Structures are given as C-alpha cells and as structure tokens.
Amino acid sequence: MLRPRPVRLLAELDTSGVALRSDELARIERTLGRAPSVVELHAFDAQWSEHCSYKSSRHHLKNLPTTGPRVVLGPAEDSGILHLGEHEGERYGIVIAHESHNHPSQVVPFEGAATGIGGIVRDVVCMGAEVIAVADPLRFGLVDDAQSHQRYVAQTAVDGISAYGNAIGVPNIAGDVYFDERFDDNCLVNVVAMGVVKESEIIHSYAPQGAAGWDIILVGKATDPSGFGGASFSSLTLDAADEESNKGAVQVPDPFLKNVLMRASYAVFGYLRQHNITAGFKDLGAGGIMGCSAEITSAGGYGADIDLDKVNVAIDSLKPEVIAIGETQERLIWVVPPAVTPQILRIYNDDFTLPQIAFNARAVVIGTVTQEKRYVLHYRGETVMNVDIDFLTGSIRDELPYEEIDVAREIVDEAPLVTGVQMDELLERVLSHRDVASREPLYRRYDSVVRGATVLPRGAGDAGVLAPVFGAPLGVALSVAGNPRYGRLNARAAGEHAVYEAVRKSVAVGARPIGLTDCLNFGNPRNPAHLGQFVASIEGLARAAGAFGTPFVSGNVSLYNESAGGNAVPASPIIACVGALTDVSTVVSTSLKQAGSVLYFIGTPQSALGGSVVIDVLGRHDPRLPAIDYDTVVPQHDMLLAAASANVLRAMHSIGNGGLLVALCEMAFPTLRRGIKPIGVQVDDPWQWTHGSVGDIEAFFGESGGFIVEVAAEDVEAFEGIADDIEGVHEIGVTIDQAVLAVDDEAFDLHRLRDMWMKPLREVYP
Amino acid sequence: MSKRIAVLVFPGTNSEEETLRLLRDCGGDAHLVHWSRASLLPKFDAYVLPGGFAYEDRIRAGAIAAHDEMMDYVIEGAREGKLVLGVCNGAQILLEAGLVPGTGEVRRPTAAFTRNGPVPHFICTHVWVKLAIDPARSPITAGLHRNELIPAWAAHGEGRLAADETHLRELDQNGHVAFVYAHPDGHVDASATPNQSALNAAALVNKEGNVLAIMPHPERDGWTFNHPDRRGRHGILEPSGGAVFFRSFVAGVHAR
C-alpha cells in the first residue's frame, strides 16, 4: 500500500534542490489525487526536467528532417542508426549519439568531461552495437591567461576525455575546439559516440512484445550518492555559489569498470544472438534507475514493479530517492525473459567478474515488467512510489514565448577590403589565430587508433575515417562542425553553416554524407531572445539538412548555458556528420602527396567576410555571413565524390577557418618531416580565378567554403572530364618540391609558417 | 600440431581484438584468454600481452596486472622458454613483472616504462621503430632484416624507459634494447623519440631473447587500410606495414 509521507511541497522547494515549478506541482497533485511522496517528487522533478523531457524544445525539434532511405532508426531511442552498406549479404548500421556535458565540465572539468564520454558510449552500446569511435566538439573560454579558470577548464576537460576514452579503448577520431570569451562561464563539452551493428541484431531501448513478467536487470556500478540531482542540475543556471551547493552532483567516472562492462555486454549480445532471444537494453542517464526503468518499460507499453532493496548499493544509508534517482555512472538496464537471467548474471558476475572490478559492482534482478501501466517502487516493505507510468514519462510541454531573430540590415560596403597589412604578416596572424592554430597539441592526447580499424586518425583528414567491419572494405567517416563566430552574428545562418561544414568535411575525405546528429547548446529558454536563437537555428539546420539530403537521426538539447551574470553562450548548434565509403581504398587525406600536381579550388569566392578569422584579426566588422548556394554546392560535392571514387584525387581539404591559404598550408605542413620530401605550393594570382569578382583578401582569407584538391599531372584529363559542366572548378596552382608557399611572385617559408601555426595551442596543451 | 598463441585479456585491456586478428592474419593460431580463465594458459605455446590499461594502470602502469594470476603462468612459461610478447601496456606489465629486461628478481623491476617526458601526458603519434639488435639475438625478431624499420603508433602516457645510470649502461651494452625510435629515413636521434625514453628505447628484450616488450603498437599500422599510402603496393585489406613484426613473432613461435 502506498503511504505517502506528507511533504510541504512548496515550502521545501528552496532547500531540496527540486526545480519543478509550482504549476507543474499542482498538476502532479491533481492527477495523483494526493500529495506526492518524497520519492515521487524527486522522480517527477527529474523526469520533467528540461534535460529528460525536452519540454520547451521538443515541439521545435519536430521541424528537423529525420527520414530518408538510409535511416534505419530515427531519433526515438538512445541512439539513431544509419545504413552504412552491405557485405557478404549482411546489412551494417552505424549507431550514433550526441550529447553535451557542459555544466558538469565547467564545475569539475575532469570528471564532468569524462562522464560525458562514459554516458554517450552507453547510449551506443545499449543498441547492441560495438562502440568504434568518439568525437569531442569543445568550446572553451579565452585561455591566454595561464592563471585563469578558463585555462584550467580547457586543460582539465581534455584530460578527462583523454583518460576515459583511452582507457575504454575507443578511438577519438574527430572533434574541434574554439575559444571565445562568451564561453568563459559556460564551456561546451559535446561528445559523440559511434558504433557498428548488423541491422538484424539491433537491440532496442524498450521492453519487447510479450515482456510482461520479464526480469528487469540492473548491471554495473554499485549505486552511491554521487550524481544525485544531476538532471535538474543541468537545467539550472550556474553561478559561483552553486558550484559548492551542487557538489553532490559530481558524477564519478570509472573507465576501468566501463571497459569490462562493455566487453561483458558484447558477450551477452553474442549469447542472445546465439539463442535468438529478443531483449531490451537501455543506458542509465538522467533520472537514474527510475528514469531508465520507467522509460524502457513504458516505451514497450508496460509498467514496472521495482524493489529498491535489491539494488546493489555502495553504502547502506542511502535514502530511497537517492537509490531511485541518483545518477551513479556505469550502469545499464536489461529487460529479459526470466529463463535467460541466470546466464546473463553469470556472464557479468562470473566470466567478467564485475564484483572484483569495482566495489559491489554486479548484475542483479531488481524487478519485473508489469502488464499494468503503473510505475511502482518498493523500499523496506513500503511502496514509496505508485503512479501512472505514462503520466510520468509522457510528454509534458512548455510553450515558451520567443522572439523572431532580426539580423540587422546594415549598409555594407561591397568594395574589396583593403588592409594595409603585408600578405605575409596577415597570413602569420591568421595561422596563429586561436581558431586556426594546429589542434595537434590537444588531440595527440587522445588515442585515435586503438581497435586497429583507423584509416584516417585525427589530423589526417577533414573527417576521421574507420574501416568498421573487419574483413570488409566498407568505410565510415565522422566529422563535426559549429562555428561560434557565426553563432554570434546570426543563429539561423550558424545552423545552416554547421550542417554545411560538417557535410563538406565528410566529402573532403571522399565519404558520402548520409546523416547527422545535433547538439543544440543555447542560453535560457525563458529568455525570449535566447529561445528565438534556438528556433532560428533549427530553421537553418532544417534548411541545410534538407538540401544535402542528410537527415537527423539523433540529438540533444542543452539549454541554460548562461551564468548568473547573464553571460550566455553564442548560439551553438553543433553538428556531427556520418559519411559512408563503399570502398575505403578510395579515401582521400589532407596531406599533399607529390610535387608537380595541379591544385584546383572548387567553390565560389564571396565578398562577405562576416565571422571570418581575418576580420577578427584585423579588428574590423562585417555583418554578412557567406551565402550557401545549394544549387551550386550539391553538384560540386557529387562531382568530388565521383572523382574520389575514380581515384583521381591525391589530396583534398575543405576550406574553413582562415580560408584558402590556410587550407593550402595545412595540406603542405604534414610533408615537413625529417626523412620525407617536403612539398610546397605555387599559387597563381587570384585574379586568374576570381576575375576580379572579389579582392585578394576575400579570395585568400574568405570563408565561403569550398575545397582544394591535388590532382596528379597524369590524372588531370580524367579529373577535368569528371568536373566538366560543374560550376566553380578553378585551377589555382601547382605543387612544388620546395618547402615554400609561393603566392604570385612572393614566397613564404613553410617551416616558419608551421611554427607560427603550432605554437598557440602548444602553450595550452604542452 | 599447430603452436597455439594466447592473447591475454586482463581487466582493462583494450587492444585484444586487433592483436588477435593480426596474429591470425599473419598465420598464428591465436586465441583470447580472459582473466577468469587464467588456468587455461599452460596449454598455450606462446603469450601475447596486448595494449590497454590493465586495472586502469592504477598505482602505476602494469603494477597491479603484474600480480594477476595470469602472470604466474606467463612467468612460468617464460622460464620454460616460451615466447612472450608484450605490446604497450603488455610491455609495461612485463617490466613490472621483472621478466624484461630480466636482470633482477621476478616482480622486482629493475627498469620501467614510466611517465613520458618532457611533459607527463599521454601522447598518440605515428612513429617508426628500428631494430637495434642482431635479428638472430631473439627468436621474436629472427624474421626481420638487420636495422629493419617498422611503422607503429605510440599511444601511451608511460613509455619513457627509466632506470639508474649503471643499469641503463648495462641494458645498452648487453643488447637489451631491441628497438629504438627513428625518423622515416632510419636516422636515430632524440627528436624522433616522442617521450624522452632513455637510449631512445622503444622495446627491450630479456637476456635469453624469448621475452620482448615493445611500447609502440605495430598492430595499429598493421593493414593497408591503416595507412592508405601503401595501397598501391598492397590490397586494402591485406596485412602490411607493422604486420612484418607479427609475422616474425609467429614464425618464431612455429620454430620453437
């Protein structure tokens, strides 16, 4: 029998850490017909938090395209799945998930970032997949001051990602980092995980048909008080005082346990396949045991009856609401027929010895799936929660007002920019800009090649590439994008450009972009201007994704990225793109391959310099972001993919931060290594390809997109055949056997330029 | 009878699958053996300790794993002359277990692969290693050419060889340094060494030659798809590059 403990709800709100609003509480009381128990109060608080319910964002997200011939599973479960290709009659899917761990990383950067990786990996594992890669789009504050908190966050979050990802043995193959003072108080630590699964062997995050009476098995770390209040924590605004009062919310990562847990789960997958058993499997995230068990059962049309006394705990004195809702890491839930339970417990507890790996870690049956759609929790002989499960997990909605964003229509001078700065000085300043400088000092801390399946590790291509199915020539690419300099200027365009850049990076390795994930990092949705940016970004994302035919299969929303002082992050729609290669031997890398090749620029120079690095370097202003002409760009991408398949591209690089000359430098720098021959570049006078449509600064430093490709002399005819009829293909120069970047009649020493490019992040990541 | 190779999986190992596959692609009859099945180990003819973070390298890399029950069997097998190869974390475990360089008592290390220099951070970077001993000095390297250059990935936070000065001299003079870091043209100097390892050492071998500990991972550059620049000469799915090292190991196992 339910004997709710009376609580003085509204009065307690200030002290209990509960973030539910009074109208939501009233609704709960009305529906239950009584005051909720303490456990119920915390359960609704977690389940109805923005983090779990997407209450103020979901109705906007439905505007994103989510269907297409490659979509095996759209955004409904813990991860989305895209069809990669076939090999020997098997269809292979790429499982992908994308999340943020922003707030925890600002407060306890090592643990916050590490548990970000840990959580996203579980989202992929629980689809029955083997985890094959992670990626980490990062946004930090300005780090120039070695004594600053921002520097500490930027260094320590990277250490956390490195420590966790390396130890579990999943290569980090893609990522980016930007530094901007608007992230001083709110870093963004986004994480992407990717897995591979045979499409016939996908495990879903819901109780399968006929599951009434099945066992609910909790697997993993012993439940402890860590991470209690996490779901609402991430939906609250951060300020200095909160850092202390929220310390109970520190989530403790254990990559050692996770490493074993993943391998044990792979063994369980094998067992289930062998015996042809369908089961449900889901990661514990926000809302802990309650959130996971309620969602996995309600999604199958069932209820759940759970005995909290059966949960393996780290300490005895835990309150029921902490056991039920706390967010102890490294846990998953299975829903399986009772007949196979002993075997699953044996695999985790005996074969993979979980209890010896971490204190009281294990797999244990905690309850059953019920036909009746109630969610019931027992604790020490009492029923501490008994609610309609659909009311708990069903959609709540918060339609908040927002402002249409209004991009100022400033009068701009269309004339070419004149700087008065020498070309070599400008190039050096752009190359050493914080958003352009080499990322190698950061990413060399990540294992990019564990699992032995890496084709292009971090730095070798615009996207990371793997051969995910051993013995098959299939390739998969992963790229990320999202430019905060654009986010500052125009949220809608930032969304469009994020998709465009992620797609462009996939094309640049010869991989056809097949689908996307998004993590939408914004300020406070209760601020109509911030919510307006969110809505506008979605419009931009939808526009670009529709044009490129790349649907969204999973995603995440992170709101309240705002400090008490009102410093909100720039609109930050961050995108990951999955690309497919039928034959990984057609992959294209960034590095130049030989002297005597012809270099082509594929793209259209534009006069808009808004959001560019060169404008920032010069301290100028330009409100215009480059336009994206999909009718021109899409055929260019198709042409480049065809040329890559025909093996006529020796090297390819997309043009991004810093523009065309930076892209050329980045193609030449990897050849400056002792023991191999350096390859330099001779670039023609830009008039040759702009015909005066833009000035030299715009041609060399503009960021309107496009590509550079290297075509060997013997392949020029084949390439020009493929590129025939394609708009915007310009021959711009040749590769040479000297370590210089020669522009018209000036020559710059590539070694010197490389040193400028390497230096800034080496100081932050020595 | 085919000689059987055990690929040991400690809790926290993470490179077992690719190591197993490359050994098999190089003709080895290789099998995974998990820690809960340690007692199977005596039946195998050779042991490979793959990379990873056994016991998450708690205390020090390899320190706890060196005391794992599986190591009792490995130590026994090494004494009997079985071939033992440790890669990366496997190498660290062999040093902690005292099997390499083998100049002291068992489980009383005389040298260590310890925290990288000049900054004590994990690094992941492509390297070349050069055979620094007579190939015949060890059955594991007998299939390689003198001064052979092998591509590999360094991916470790604790890969810097350290020991006291006298001992380092001994290691150098008695041919314990099996591989050194090198530039792609074979030149050896400190700038080719990513972690300030003493003697530029990338790998050590014991006196008898049957136990070898190598820090960088040849198996991560072991197929053509790992290094697409080789695709003109080899099929994309073929073993190539670092596979030469594993071929030599497998040949050594078969020759015992």
Next chain:
Amino acid sequence: MKRSVAISLKIPDNAAYTTLTTLRRLGIDAARVERSEVWVVEDDGDERDFLARMESNETIFNPNKHRLVDLGIDRPRPGEVWIAERGAHDETREHLGGKRIAGISKARRYVGWRLVQSNGAPADDAVVRSAAELLLCNPATETALYEGSQ
C-alpha cells in the same frame, strides 16, 4: 619554511579500492587504504593564509572533489608511505600544474598511502614496508619514504 599538505578525494577513490584488494590478495593485512597527494613546499608566505593559498591553485585542488589538510610535518606518519618519483621532471612547473602560488618557491609531490588496521589503528611499519616493496613503489624509478626515514 617547509610546509606540507595532503589532498585527497572526497568522491570515491577507485584506485585506493583496487589497491586494497590487490594488497589483500598479496597477503598484506589492511582493512583500509587511503591515498592522497602530498605536497611538501618551500613557503615564504604568511602561515595564516597558507591553506587558502594552496587551495587557490585549482590544478591541484578542486573543492568539489578534494579535501585538503595541513599535515604539519613534512614526513610520513605511522602507517604511511610516501612515494616520490626520481627523475628529470621540473618539479615546480609540473607539480603545480604550471600555475604559481604566491610565496611558494619549491614544491615536491608524493603519492601518500596510508594503511589502516581493522581496529582503526595505523598499520605496523613492517606491513607498510612490505606493501611498498611488493606493490606501491617501483624501485627502478621511485623512492619510498617511511616514518622516521630521511
């Protein structure tokens, strides 16, 4: 003058747990193992704000996960062994995470281990020494400091 602090985790210490189970497997009698980062520093600053100054360096101390205590003495107490790394690392730079602390000119870092018996008393010297020799200290690269050792 020389001052010293110990910084330990107030969130669960997974490494200490694994160490305990390994020591027990090796036949070493301990009921609890505590691990801390010990800093022995040369400090010319004001003694009264010493702890506050140490706590101000977030690369070594984060209040959300650490607790910091003034040790008072610069050598191990009963039941403790401190492990120091020999070698070429630039101590101040590395050990203070590249961040300065006002008044502090030198810093030496140790990993401090404390073994506790089931009755709560510190483990005997012989037990601590065998734990260090078997597991906690690699004699090739590290030095162990015990109570009373110089």
